[in-house]
Amino acid sequence: MGRRARNKQGPPEPLEPLEPRSKPSRSSSKKLGKRKADDAGDFENEASSVRPKKKTKDASGKAAPAKLTVTQTKKVVIKRKPDSDNDSADGWEDVDDGSEEDDDEIDQFTETLDDLELEEDDDDLDAGPAQEFDFGTDDEDDEVPTLPTRRLKSKQMERPAKIIPTASDASSSDSDSDDEDGPITGANIEARSRAMDKKASEQAMLDAEELQRAELDGEEDDDDGLAMEVEDEDGQIFVLPTTEEREEEKKRGGPDLLTVQRRMRSCATILGNFKKLGKGRSRNEYTEQLVADICSYFGYNEFLADKLFQLFPVDEAISFFEANEVPRPVTIRTNTLRTRRRDLAQVLVNRGVTLEPIGKWTNVGLQVFESSVPIGATPEYLAGHYMLQAASSFLPVIALAPQPHERVLDMASAPGGKTTHIAALLQNTGVVFANDSNKARTKSLAANVHRLGCKNVVVCSYDGREFPKVLGGFDRVLLDAPCSGTGVISKDSSVKVNKSIRDFTLLSHLQKQLILCAIDSINPNSKTGGFIVYSTCSVTVDENEAVVDYALRKRPNVKLVDTGIGFGREGMTSFRGKNFDPSVRLTRRFYPHVHNMDGFYVAKFKVGKRTKGAAAGQVAAADGEAVGIETLADGTTAEVRFDEGEDSKILEEAKRRSMRAKGLKVGPKSKPATTS
Numbered sequence: 001m002g003r004r005a006r007n008k009q010g011p012p013e014p015l016e017p018l019e020p021r022s023k024p025s026r027s028s029s030k031k032l033g034k035r036k037a038d039d040a041g042d043f044e045n046e047a048s049s050v051r052p053k054k055k056t057k058d059a060s061g062k063a064a065p066a067k068l069t070v071t072q073t074k075k076v077v078i079k080r081k082p083d084s085d086n087d088s089a090d091g092w093e094d095v096d097d098g099s100e101e102d103d104d105e106i107d108q109f110t111e112t113l114d115d116l117e118l119e120e121d122d123d124d125l126d127a128g129p130a131q132e133f134d135f136g137t138d139d140e141d142d143e144v145p146t147l148p149t150r151r152l153k154s155k156q157m158e159r160p161a162k163i164i165p166t167a168s169d170a171s172s173s174d175s176d177s178d179d180e181d182g183p184i185t186g187a188n189i190e191a192r193s194r195a196m197d198k199k200a201s202e203q204a205m206l207d208a209e210e211l212q213r214a215e216l217d218g219e220e221d222d223d224d225g226l227a228m229e230v231e232d233e234d235g236q237i238f239v240l241p242t243t244e245e246r247e248e249e250k251k252r253g254g255p256d257l258l259t260v261q262r263r264m265r266s267c268a269t270i271l272g273n274f275k276k277l278g279k280g281r282s283r284n285e286y287t288e289q290l291v292a293d294i295c296s297y298f299g300y301n302e303f304l305a306d307k308l309f310q311l312f313p314v315d316e317a318i319s320f321f322e323a324n325e326v327p328r329p330v331t332i333r334t335n336t337l338r339t340r341r342r343d344l345a346q347v348l349v350n351r352g353v354t355l356e357p358i359g360k361w362t363n364v365g366l367q368v369f370e371s372s373v374p375i376g377a378t379p380e381y382l383a384g385h386y387m388l389q390a391a392s393s394f395l396p397v398i399a400l401a402p403q404p405h406e407r408v409l410d411m412a413s414a415p416g417g418k419t420t421h422i423a424a425l426l427q428n429t430g431v432v433f434a435n436d437s438n439k440a441r442t443k444s445l446a447a448n449v450h451r452l453g454c455k456n457v458v459v460c461s462y463d464g465r466e467f468p469k470v471l472g473g474f475d476r477v478l479l480d481a482p483c484s485g486t487g488v489i490s491k492d493s494s495v496k497v498n499k500s501i502r503d504f505t506l507l508s509h510l511q512k513q514l515i516l517c518a519i520d521s522i523n524p525n526s527k528t529g530g531f532i533v534y535s536t537c538s539v540t541v542d543e544n545e546a547v548v549d550y551a552l553r554k555r556p557n558v559k560l561v562d563t564g565i566g567f568g569r570e571g572m573t574s575f576r577g578k579n580f581d582p583s584v585r586l587t588r589r590f591y592p593h594v595h596n597m598d599g600f601y602v603a604k605f606k607v608g609k610r611t612k613g614a615a616a617g618q619v620a621a622a623d624g625e626a627v628g629i630e631t632l633a634d635g636t637t638a639e640v641r642f643d644e645g646e647d648s649k650i651l652e653e654a655k656r657r658s659m660r661a662k663g664l665k666v667g668p669k670s671k672p673a674t675t676s
């Protein structure tokens, strides 16, 4: 921290997973050689491009909040420890659990989905180069001295792992040191990438050793009763304001930005090493202050800031909030029904577009660095040679891996980024039912289907919860679920303030209903498939792992399988006192601050034959039907039933809305059934 935003922006980061912050990133440390039109021919095998050096303002012309680097800038004074602190060492367990309800209690749900703002993943990104803030250089006057020998780092903090996107990265060792100081070219980029990966892993080992040493030192310090205090930039010992002082501060119109910055840094440093630095005040008090400051600094409502904060160790949480202030790179997906990536790249390079392949994990993606033409209006775009599509949007389709001639359902598909990708992987064979409950949105879906030349797509508009009653027997189902959009805050900052606890309750309920319907729409006897992929562009656990875990419990005939994506963080198997099925670790999380792509979640299930009580061919989601046996916490067993009875109010409301959307007359609401 200590760096002011200068409102100047550098080039976008590459979509290779990001380096941990203390290491030079591949993109920032290396300048790639300029790509010439005539060498685009070998595009599939080599990558070279210019990263634009131009510094521009962001779209709004406003400065993003300055970068907070919490691990390196605190001055620490060693002092005799006055009192032993009451709080335990770092750990999620200490954070107040608040009033979060148990999501499994889907039965008690009473609200409607009427006014819920869902994240509608538009895929149509703004054209033009992506931009990123440069947070200044070391000569800033508010820089504070670096901690000389020891990192103030929470034990919770797991370094964002260096992710190796393909096996070839890990296995081949040829010419790793190839041409290390020369320019990166298409010919040497793979070797250079491997060399950098090797360096990164060596660095990670050194860091781990250093951390271990620091922890050992810490234990020794404990023995001699020493405690540390955190000093402010001006040499003042940081003291957490009292509730009264905070109230006073609020009355005066809130603290200035610099005070908030400094306080965030101090609180994060203390929380990162609470045992030594948390003096006299509880962990909760520091957390409360930090979350309040995150709200005012980054502009979140308190509920969401707290919810997102809980997902990460303290200093990683700040990296996440910072990453949400930076636009993600502009990416396009080659439509292989119309062209090849190398041909598309060549044509676009000829038009003045600077681009390179996204990464080894996709053979159809291109990252656009700079363009002298609007990327959403080139003749190639209009002719359907590519889709403007966020890199994270490729992931669920990669996981789905549809095979030619299959019958696929895309349950929530508008505007069709993933549908058209599926159609291309099917090579225009088989059939994709592209469904979306929002009829208006199916127009852009149909337009994209036509533009991209997909001949195997049927567009329909049902509430996803009507499947498989309307149609079933699919080889694969993609449920790219409606969600809160906490992974795409950099695209839609309104999420920061317009989400409440009610939204998350409604959404996770809807997601749980949809996932059961998606599972029940699969033909368990499919010879080639029998898979469903569940994805969201949200990072919250209640929209992701909790939904997947619910599906595992309610549908004993499904199991999680590897997504096949090859990178991404493991799904969480426990969170704030809730334990999920251990297989949930097979699911994958993607983060803006780690992978430089939108926050995203992907889970893949294999659907087996239905158990007794939910025989094949039956509509497994019928009201009150037993679909399996569940072991309860007390060891007893109970029949698992679909909760349609409980959900009738929601289903009725959804049907009424869908009728209204179709221009049909809607009768009066039915009265709730009375119990005698």
Ligand SMILES: C[S@@+](CC[C@H](N)C(=O)[O-])C[C@H]1O[C@@H](n2cnc3c(N)ncnc32)[C@H](O)[C@@H]1O
Residues within 6 Å of the ligand: 118, 119, 120, 121, 122, 123, 393, 411, 412, 413, 414, 415, 416, 417, 418, 419, 435, 436, 437, 438, 441, 462, 463, 464, 465, 480, 481, 482, 483
């Ligand atoms: C994340 S977006 C889908 C993006 C799309 N898969 C793509 O790649 O372009 C979620 C979609 O779910 C739709 N939706 C919301 N509720 C639904 C429901 N009950 N059934 C089916 N679709 C629904 C929304 O209209 C929205 O288009």
